[in-house]
Amino acid sequence: MNILLMGPPGSGKSTQAALIAERLKVARITASALLAAAAQGDSSDGRMVKKTMATGTLVPDEIVNKLVITRLGQPDCATGFVLDGFPRTVPQATALAQAGIHIDGIVELILEEAELLRRLTGRRIHEPSGRTYHLIFKPPKNDERDDETGEPLLQREDDREDVVRRRLTLHQTHAESLRGYYSERPDNRPRHLRIDGTGEPREVSDSVIRALSALMPERGAGPVARTRTP
Secondary structure (H helix, E strand, C coil), X not given: CEEEEECCCCCCXXXXXHHHHHHHCCEEEEHXXXXXXXXXXXXXXXXXXXXXXXXXXXXXHXXXXXXXXXXXXXXXXXXXXXXXXXXXXXXXXXHHHHCCCCCCEEEEEECCHHHHHHHHHCEXXXXXXXXXXXXXXXXXXXXXXXXXXXXXXXXXXXXXXXXXXXXXXXXXXXXXXXXXXXXXXXXXXXXXXXEECCCCHHHHHHHHHHHHHHHCHHHCCCCCCCEECC
């Protein structure tokens, strides 16, 4: 089964990708990991990736597409995969289709904006050591101070509420375009499952697996829990 996992920043997408891939015994393909590995190499693509990552700009689609599509052609993907962080845009989805790679199911994690803000704006760091905290999930012993040094903790620029809101808006724009692209596919349109992303990671992955069971006839169509159809 070939699965595309979608979700906004803070939805736990990477955690779920790992859990789903493990439970279905399929490959997990993460675009960011492929880019990081490419940046360590000395190919022309690798040098371009390293340069763009260093300047904070986006890696060109043609390079990302090539890395992901090449990875999907490896033997461990023959029985299925979970795509994490790709495709993010319609051109990337189009590149997959043109390469003959079919998506069987789209799993989209759904959370309220308030919950996403709670998750994303609570992170704090101790810059000299790199120690990280979260005001809700991993709070420091003393308010906003490092446990070991007592020095003030900082909030990263991209964890500020105004920046997080912009990131969520950008995600929603891309997600709407992807939903439209896949819903209008004339051939083999993937089943789109929307899963409540709140709760403990294992509980969410249980809901995903139950929902996916409807796409796996050999395993029987089990009940679909905590889902909403688009």
